[in-house]
Amino acid sequence: MNGGPARFLPPLQWLRGYGGATLASDLLAAVIVTIMLIPQSLAYALLAGLPPEMGLYASILPLIAYALFGTSRTLSVGPVAVASLMTATAVGKVAEAGTADYASAAVAMALMSGLMLAAMGLLRFGALANLLSHPVVSGFITASGIIIALSQLRHILGIEAHGETLLDLGHSLLAHVAAFNSLTLATGMAALLFLFWVRRGLAPLLTRAGLPAATAGMVAKAGPVLIIVLTTLASYLGGFEAQDVAVVGTVPSGLPAFSTPVFDAELWSELAVSALLVSIIGFVESVSVGRTLAAKRRQTIDANQELLALGAANIASGVSSGFPVTGGFSRSVVNFDAGAETQLASVFTAAGIALAALFLTPVLYFLPQATLAATIIVAVTSLIDWGTVRLAWRYSRSDFIAVTATIVVTLALGVELGVLAGIIASIALHLHKTSRPHIAVVGTVPGTEHYRNVERHEVVTYPGIVSIRVDESLYFVNAAYLESAIYAIVAARPEVQHVVLQCAAVNEIDLSALEALENIDHRLRERGMQLHLSEVKGPVMDGLKRTDFLEHLSGDVFLSHHQAVEALRDRQD
Amino acid sequence: MNGGPARFLPPLQWLRGYGGATLASDLLAAVIVTIMLIPQSLAYALLAGLPPEMGLYASILPLIAYALFGTSRTLSVGPVAVASLMTATAVGKVAEAGTADYASAAVAMALMSGLMLAAMGLLRFGALANLLSHPVVSGFITASGIIIALSQLRHILGIEAHGETLLDLGHSLLAHVAAFNSLTLATGMAALLFLFWVRRGLAPLLTRAGLPAATAGMVAKAGPVLIIVLTTLASYLGGFEAQDVAVVGTVPSGLPAFSTPVFDAELWSELAVSALLVSIIGFVESVSVGRTLAAKRRQTIDANQELLALGAANIASGVSSGFPVTGGFSRSVVNFDAGAETQLASVFTAAGIALAALFLTPVLYFLPQATLAATIIVAVTSLIDWGTVRLAWRYSRSDFIAVTATIVVTLALGVELGVLAGIIASIALHLHKTSRPHIAVVGTVPGTEHYRNVERHEVVTYPGIVSIRVDESLYFVNAAYLESAIYAIVAARPEVQHVVLQCAAVNEIDLSALEALENIDHRLRERGMQLHLSEVKGPVMDGLKRTDFLEHLSGDVFLSHHQAVEALRDRQD
Known part of the structure; x- marks a missing residue:
C-alpha cells in the first residue's frame, strides 16, 4: 500500500490514468x-x-x-x-x-x-x-x-x-x-x-x-x-x-x-x-x-x-x-x-x-x-x-x-x-496441542554432528548425559507438562549427571516457563545433576540475559548441541 | 500414581505401614x-x-x-x-x-x-x-x-x-x-x-x-x-x-x-x-x-x-x-x-x-x-x-x-x-505473538553448514536462491502473515528462482497453513519460481504425505538446509 491519502482513499490510486478502455x-x-x-x-x-x-x-x-x-x-x-x-x-x-x-x-x-x-x-x-x-x-x-x-x-x-x-x-x-x-x-x-x-x-x-x-x-x-x-x-x-x-x-x-x-x-x-x-x-x-x-x-x-x-x-x-x-x-x-x-x-x-x-x-x-x-x-x-x-x-x-x-x-x-x-x-485445540509438546530424547547419528530421536534412529548416547529436544515454544500452557516430562525422563535414567535441553525449536520462553526451568534446575541440582541448554535462539537468549536465570543455572549454555555433548562427555565421572 | 483403587483413594497408599512415629x-x-x-x-x-x-x-x-x-x-x-x-x-x-x-x-x-x-x-x-x-x-x-x-x-x-x-x-x-x-x-x-x-x-x-x-x-x-x-x-x-x-x-x-x-x-x-x-x-x-x-x-x-x-x-x-x-x-x-x-x-x-x-x-x-x-x-x-x-x-x-x-x-x-x-x-497475547512469527532470510556461515540471519551475521548467499527460516509453528493464526511475509521477501529479490523454507522450528502445519503454502507455491510457480522445503520434522512430514501437497509442490523437500542450497546452486540459470 502507498502511504498518504491514497492509503485511505484507494480510488486515488486507480483513478489516475483511468481511460476509455x-x-x-x-x-x-x-x-x-x-x-x-x-x-x-x-x-x-x-x-x-x-x-x-x-x-x-x-x-x-x-x-x-x-x-x-x-x-x-x-x-x-x-x-x-x-x-x-x-x-x-x-x-x-x-x-x-x-x-x-x-x-x-x-x-x-x-x-x-x-x-x-x-x-x-x-x-x-x-x-x-x-x-x-x-x-x-x-x-x-x-x-x-x-x-x-x-x-x-x-x-x-x-x-x-x-x-x-x-x-x-x-x-x-x-x-x-x-x-x-x-x-x-x-x-x-x-x-x-x-x-x-x-x-x-x-x-x-x-x-x-x-x-x-x-x-x-x-x-x-x-x-x-x-x-x-x-x-x-x-x-x-x-x-x-x-x-x-x-x-x-x-x-x-x-x-x-x-x-x-x-x-x-x-x-x-x-x-x-x-x-x-x-x-x-x-x-x-x-x-x-x-x-x-x-x-x-x-x-x-x-x-x-x-x-x-x-x-x-x-x-x-x-x-x-x-x-x-x-x-x-x-x-x-x-x-x-x-x-x-x-x-x-x-x-x-x-x-x-x-x-x-x-x-x-x-x-x-x-x-x-x-x-x-x-x-x-x-x-x-x-x-x-x-x-x-x-x-x-x-x-x-x-x-x-x-x-x-x-x-x-x-x-x-x-x-x-x-x-x-x-x-x-x-x-482450544491449538492450546491443547501445544500443552503437551513433543519431547524427544536424542542421540548422535554416528559420524555426524546431527542429533535424532533415540526411538526412531540408530544413534549414540552416553550414560551420564541425556539430550532432550523440546519441539515447542515454552509458555504457560505447557510449563507444568515440561517439568513433569523432564522429571520422568531423568527418573528412568538414574546414572545421568548432565541434562541438556536442545532449544532449536523453542521460539519463546515466557515467565511461567522460565519459572518451570528454574524449578527443574533446582530439583536436578538437589539430586546432584546439572541442567544445560543448547542452541538457544537469539531473541530467547536476550530475554534470559535480562534475568538472573543464567547466573544461577547449574550448567552451561552451548551454541550447538554437538558442542554440548562433546564438552560434557569429558566431564562424566 | 499407582493404578487400581489406590489411584482414587490415595490413603490406601500411605495407610499401609502407618506407624506410631x-x-x-x-x-x-x-x-x-x-x-x-x-x-x-x-x-x-x-x-x-x-x-x-x-x-x-x-x-x-x-x-x-x-x-x-x-x-x-x-x-x-x-x-x-x-x-x-x-x-x-x-x-x-x-x-x-x-x-x-x-x-x-x-x-x-x-x-x-x-x-x-x-x-x-x-x-x-x-x-x-x-x-x-x-x-x-x-x-x-x-x-x-x-x-x-x-x-x-x-x-x-x-x-x-x-x-x-x-x-x-x-x-x-x-x-x-x-x-x-x-x-x-x-x-x-x-x-x-x-x-x-x-x-x-x-x-x-x-x-x-x-x-x-x-x-x-x-x-x-x-x-x-x-x-x-x-x-x-x-x-x-x-x-x-x-x-x-x-x-x-x-x-x-x-x-x-x-x-x-x-x-x-x-x-x-x-x-x-x-x-x-x-x-x-x-x-x-x-x-x-x-x-x-x-x-x-x-x-x-x-x-x-x-x-x-x-x-x-x-x-x-x-x-x-x-x-x-x-x-x-x-x-x-x-x-x-x-x-x-x-x-x-x-x-x-x-x-x-x-x-x-x-x-x-x-x-x-x-x-x-x-x-x-x-x-x-x-x-x-x-x-x-x-x-x-x-x-x-x-x-x-x-x-x-x-x-x-x-x-x-x-x-x-x-x-x-x-x-x-x-x-x-x-x-490473546500468546495468539498475538504467534500471529507474527519471526521470519528471517538466512545465508551460509562461511566454511560451515550452518545458516544464520543475513541481517545479524556475515553469511554467503546466492542471487538465485533465497533461504527463509520461519521461527514458529504454522497455523491458522499466522497463515495469512506467512503468505504476505514471503511475498514481500520475494518481491524485494526479483532475481530469485528458488525459495527454500527452512522448517526446523515448525512443529506443526495445520490445514489453514497448508492452504497458505499451496497459495504461495501456486503464486511462485506463476512467476517462474520454485518453492522448496528443508528440515521438515517427522510428524509434520507424516501429515503432508497424507495430502497431495507434495505431489503438486513446484520444488523439492530436502533433509538438511545445506543439502538444499548445494543442490539448488547447481540449478540456477
Missing part, C-alpha cells in the same frame, strides 16, 4: 452484475425476512461506500446468503417477522455492524480475521448453507415453517408439509430444475453450439434472470396470486430515503453480540474473496483498510434503509469474470440497481416467491463443501474436530453459537 | 494447625460476610473429604482469603449480607463449585490449571489482597463501608471515616501492630533467646491466637460491647447439621459463572501450593485427582453449612512445617475444630471483630507480590501486559472480571 470494461461488467443482482437482492431480502425493496436499497449506497474506501478493485458488496440468515436469526429474537420493528431492527443492525467494523479498522484489528481457521469458516458456511436451503423449502412448498436449527426446521416442515400448495410447488420445482440444468448443462451446450467458453459461462449465469422473467409471465398470465401462490407483491418505487436510525439503547444492547458476529463473519468472508481475486491480478488487499471500507458500506446501508452487507463470493466472481477493472464498475452497478428501484418495481409484483427461493437454494448448494471435512479427516485430528464441532453446533444450535463454537474450538 | 508427627501438626485455624476460620467467614460458625463448619468435613481423595499429603484445605472474597462478591449480587438467603446462597455456591470440580476431575480437565499463567495468578492474588485489606479497614475503624472495587471501597471508606469508633480503632491498631511485630520481630528475638529457629517460627505463627486471647479478655473486662465495639457475639455451639441445599434453578444459574471462577482460582491456587510442598519431599500431585478431591471437599462443605474451600498457602505451610506426614493430620485437625465448635464458642462472644480484621490484613499483605510485576517488566512485554491487565481489571472492576481478564489477556 477501462471505462468500457467497467461499464460492461456493471450491466452484467446489475442483471444478476436484481433477483439476488430480492431473494436475500426474502431470506432475511425483510420487504424486497430493502434488498435493492442494500445494493445501492453500500456499493458506492465500498468503492470509496475498499482496497479490492473487483469485490462486489451487498446482501449475501450467510449474513442475511444471521440477520434473520438476530432480528427474529427482538421483533416479529413482517413488522416495522423487525425491519428497523435490521437497519439498526447494519448501522451497528458498520460502526463496529469501522472502529476495528481504526484500531487496526485486521488480524481478527485470523481467529477463524479456514476449515472452521468452510464448515460454518457449509452448515449455514444447509440451514438456508432447508429454510427456503417452505417457499417452494407454499407452507409456513420456521426454525433456526436443523431439528426445528425439519420438525416444522414435516408438521406443515401436508398443507402444500400444488401450483407453488410446481413453480418452485420447475425453477429449481431449470436452474440446476442451466448450471450443469447450459454452458457446455452453448460451448458446443460454438460460443466461446467465457461467454457461455456468462450467459449461464444469467439463468436466474430468465427463470424470473418466465415465472413472472406465467404468474401474471395464469393468475397465480388468486390461486394462493405467494408473489412478491407491491414493491414501492423510488430510491431509499436517507434516515438516521433512532438510537434505542435497549435494542442496540440486545443486538450487539449478533452485530459483532455478523461483522466478523462478513469480514472474514469478504477478505477471503478479495484476496482470492486480488491474487489473480497480482493486487493486494489491506485487511485493516477493508475493515474501514466494510464499515463504511454497512453504515451506508444503515442510513439508507438497508441491512447488513458484505463482499459476496458469487457476485464478485461474476464482476471479475465480466471484466471489471476498478470499483467504478460497482458505482455503475449501484446506478443500475437505483434505476431498477425507480422503474422496474411494478413488473416485480407477479414474481412468485417460490422462484426466488429456488435461486437461493441453487446458490447455497455451491457453498456446501464436504471436501474440507474429508481433507481435515485425513490431515489432522484437531482440524477435523474444529470443523466438525462448527458444523454440528451450527446445525444443532444455530448460526451464532456455531461461529462461537468454531472460534473457541480452534483456539 | 508418623501418628505422633501427624497429631502434633494437627494441634498446631487447629490453634491457627480457629481464628482464621472465623476471620474468613467475616470476610465472606457470613456468620462465624460457618467458618468453623467449613473447616471440619471438607478436611476429611480431601484426606480421602487428595494426592497431596500435607495440603490443608478450608476457607481461604481470595475464595472468601470471591464468595462475598458473588453472593452479594443475589442476596443482602447478613440475611439467611445470603448464607444459603454461599452454601449453594460451595455445593455447585464442588460438583463442577468433581465433574472436571472425571472429565480429566486438570490441564485447565494451565490456562492461567503464573504472572496472571500472582497479579490476581496481589490485587485481591489489596482489595481484601482495604475491605477490612472498616472493621478496624468500626464504620460501615462497602464496595468490590478499589474506587468504590476507597470512596465508601472516605465517606464514612469520620464516624470511626475510637475504642475499635485502638483495638484494631494494637492488634495490627502486634501482629506485624510478631511476624517481623518475635521469631528473631526467640532465636536470640536460645530457641531453635523452627520452634521460634512456629511460636511466631501462634501470634494471632495470643492477640485474640488478649483482646477478647480486654473486651470482656473493659465492656467493649457496651461502647459500640463490634464483637463476634453469639456463636451457636454444636456441629453443623447435615443438609442438602435445596436446588433453586434461578439461584444456581445466577451463581453458575461465579462458582466456576471460584472453582478455577481455588484449583489453581491449591495445585500450586500442593506442588510446591510435594516437591520438597519428592512426592507428586495428580492434577485430575486433585480436581476430584477439591470437588469432594466443596461438596462436603455444601452439605454441612460451609462455604467454598480450597487448599490454602499459609495453613498448608504451617501443617508441613509442623511435621505433618499424611492427611491423617487433617483428619485430626477436623476433630480439633469440631471440638472447638462444640465447646469453645461461648468464649468467642467477646472477641472484637477488629482483631479478626487485623489478622486478615496481616495475612493478605504476604500475598501482595510486586516482584513478579517487576520481573515481568524486565523479562517480557507480553507477560507484563498480562499481569498488569489482571491487576488493573481486578482493582477497577472486581475479582471476577479480573480472573477473566487474566485468562483472556494470556491467551
Whole structure:
C-alpha cells in the first residue's frame, strides 16, 4: 500500500490514468452484475425476512461506500446468503417477522455492524480475521448453507415453517408439509430444475453450439434472470396470486430515503453480540474473496483498510434503509469474470440497481416467491463443501474436530453459537496441542554432528548425559507438562549427571516457563545433576540475559548441541 | 500414581505401614494447625460476610473429604482469603449480607463449585490449571489482597463501608471515616501492630533467646491466637460491647447439621459463572501450593485427582453449612512445617475444630471483630507480590501486559472480571505473538553448514536462491502473515528462482497453513519460481504425505538446509 491519502482513499490510486478502455470494461461488467443482482437482492431480502425493496436499497449506497474506501478493485458488496440468515436469526429474537420493528431492527443492525467494523479498522484489528481457521469458516458456511436451503423449502412448498436449527426446521416442515400448495410447488420445482440444468448443462451446450467458453459461462449465469422473467409471465398470465401462490407483491418505487436510525439503547444492547458476529463473519468472508481475486491480478488487499471500507458500506446501508452487507463470493466472481477493472464498475452497478428501484418495481409484483427461493437454494448448494471435512479427516485430528464441532453446533444450535463454537474450538485445540509438546530424547547419528530421536534412529548416547529436544515454544500452557516430562525422563535414567535441553525449536520462553526451568534446575541440582541448554535462539537468549536465570543455572549454555555433548562427555565421572 | 483403587483413594497408599512415629508427627501438626485455624476460620467467614460458625463448619468435613481423595499429603484445605472474597462478591449480587438467603446462597455456591470440580476431575480437565499463567495468578492474588485489606479497614475503624472495587471501597471508606469508633480503632491498631511485630520481630528475638529457629517460627505463627486471647479478655473486662465495639457475639455451639441445599434453578444459574471462577482460582491456587510442598519431599500431585478431591471437599462443605474451600498457602505451610506426614493430620485437625465448635464458642462472644480484621490484613499483605510485576517488566512485554491487565481489571472492576481478564489477556497475547512469527532470510556461515540471519551475521548467499527460516509453528493464526511475509521477501529479490523454507522450528502445519503454502507455491510457480522445503520434522512430514501437497509442490523437500542450497546452486540459470 502507498502511504498518504491514497492509503485511505484507494480510488486515488486507480483513478489516475483511468481511460476509455477501462471505462468500457467497467461499464460492461456493471450491466452484467446489475442483471444478476436484481433477483439476488430480492431473494436475500426474502431470506432475511425483510420487504424486497430493502434488498435493492442494500445494493445501492453500500456499493458506492465500498468503492470509496475498499482496497479490492473487483469485490462486489451487498446482501449475501450467510449474513442475511444471521440477520434473520438476530432480528427474529427482538421483533416479529413482517413488522416495522423487525425491519428497523435490521437497519439498526447494519448501522451497528458498520460502526463496529469501522472502529476495528481504526484500531487496526485486521488480524481478527485470523481467529477463524479456514476449515472452521468452510464448515460454518457449509452448515449455514444447509440451514438456508432447508429454510427456503417452505417457499417452494407454499407452507409456513420456521426454525433456526436443523431439528426445528425439519420438525416444522414435516408438521406443515401436508398443507402444500400444488401450483407453488410446481413453480418452485420447475425453477429449481431449470436452474440446476442451466448450471450443469447450459454452458457446455452453448460451448458446443460454438460460443466461446467465457461467454457461455456468462450467459449461464444469467439463468436466474430468465427463470424470473418466465415465472413472472406465467404468474401474471395464469393468475397465480388468486390461486394462493405467494408473489412478491407491491414493491414501492423510488430510491431509499436517507434516515438516521433512532438510537434505542435497549435494542442496540440486545443486538450487539449478533452485530459483532455478523461483522466478523462478513469480514472474514469478504477478505477471503478479495484476496482470492486480488491474487489473480497480482493486487493486494489491506485487511485493516477493508475493515474501514466494510464499515463504511454497512453504515451506508444503515442510513439508507438497508441491512447488513458484505463482499459476496458469487457476485464478485461474476464482476471479475465480466471484466471489471476498478470499483467504478460497482458505482455503475449501484446506478443500475437505483434505476431498477425507480422503474422496474411494478413488473416485480407477479414474481412468485417460490422462484426466488429456488435461486437461493441453487446458490447455497455451491457453498456446501464436504471436501474440507474429508481433507481435515485425513490431515489432522484437531482440524477435523474444529470443523466438525462448527458444523454440528451450527446445525444443532444455530448460526451464532456455531461461529462461537468454531472460534473457541480452534483456539482450544491449538492450546491443547501445544500443552503437551513433543519431547524427544536424542542421540548422535554416528559420524555426524546431527542429533535424532533415540526411538526412531540408530544413534549414540552416553550414560551420564541425556539430550532432550523440546519441539515447542515454552509458555504457560505447557510449563507444568515440561517439568513433569523432564522429571520422568531423568527418573528412568538414574546414572545421568548432565541434562541438556536442545532449544532449536523453542521460539519463546515466557515467565511461567522460565519459572518451570528454574524449578527443574533446582530439583536436578538437589539430586546432584546439572541442567544445560543448547542452541538457544537469539531473541530467547536476550530475554534470559535480562534475568538472573543464567547466573544461577547449574550448567552451561552451548551454541550447538554437538558442542554440548562433546564438552560434557569429558566431564562424566 | 499407582493404578487400581489406590489411584482414587490415595490413603490406601500411605495407610499401609502407618506407624506410631508418623501418628505422633501427624497429631502434633494437627494441634498446631487447629490453634491457627480457629481464628482464621472465623476471620474468613467475616470476610465472606457470613456468620462465624460457618467458618468453623467449613473447616471440619471438607478436611476429611480431601484426606480421602487428595494426592497431596500435607495440603490443608478450608476457607481461604481470595475464595472468601470471591464468595462475598458473588453472593452479594443475589442476596443482602447478613440475611439467611445470603448464607444459603454461599452454601449453594460451595455445593455447585464442588460438583463442577468433581465433574472436571472425571472429565480429566486438570490441564485447565494451565490456562492461567503464573504472572496472571500472582497479579490476581496481589490485587485481591489489596482489595481484601482495604475491605477490612472498616472493621478496624468500626464504620460501615462497602464496595468490590478499589474506587468504590476507597470512596465508601472516605465517606464514612469520620464516624470511626475510637475504642475499635485502638483495638484494631494494637492488634495490627502486634501482629506485624510478631511476624517481623518475635521469631528473631526467640532465636536470640536460645530457641531453635523452627520452634521460634512456629511460636511466631501462634501470634494471632495470643492477640485474640488478649483482646477478647480486654473486651470482656473493659465492656467493649457496651461502647459500640463490634464483637463476634453469639456463636451457636454444636456441629453443623447435615443438609442438602435445596436446588433453586434461578439461584444456581445466577451463581453458575461465579462458582466456576471460584472453582478455577481455588484449583489453581491449591495445585500450586500442593506442588510446591510435594516437591520438597519428592512426592507428586495428580492434577485430575486433585480436581476430584477439591470437588469432594466443596461438596462436603455444601452439605454441612460451609462455604467454598480450597487448599490454602499459609495453613498448608504451617501443617508441613509442623511435621505433618499424611492427611491423617487433617483428619485430626477436623476433630480439633469440631471440638472447638462444640465447646469453645461461648468464649468467642467477646472477641472484637477488629482483631479478626487485623489478622486478615496481616495475612493478605504476604500475598501482595510486586516482584513478579517487576520481573515481568524486565523479562517480557507480553507477560507484563498480562499481569498488569489482571491487576488493573481486578482493582477497577472486581475479582471476577479480573480472573477473566487474566485468562483472556494470556491467551490473546500468546495468539498475538504467534500471529507474527519471526521470519528471517538466512545465508551460509562461511566454511560451515550452518545458516544464520543475513541481517545479524556475515553469511554467503546466492542471487538465485533465497533461504527463509520461519521461527514458529504454522497455523491458522499466522497463515495469512506467512503468505504476505514471503511475498514481500520475494518481491524485494526479483532475481530469485528458488525459495527454500527452512522448517526446523515448525512443529506443526495445520490445514489453514497448508492452504497458505499451496497459495504461495501456486503464486511462485506463476512467476517462474520454485518453492522448496528443508528440515521438515517427522510428524509434520507424516501429515503432508497424507495430502497431495507434495505431489503438486513446484520444488523439492530436502533433509538438511545445506543439502538444499548445494543442490539448488547447481540449478540456477
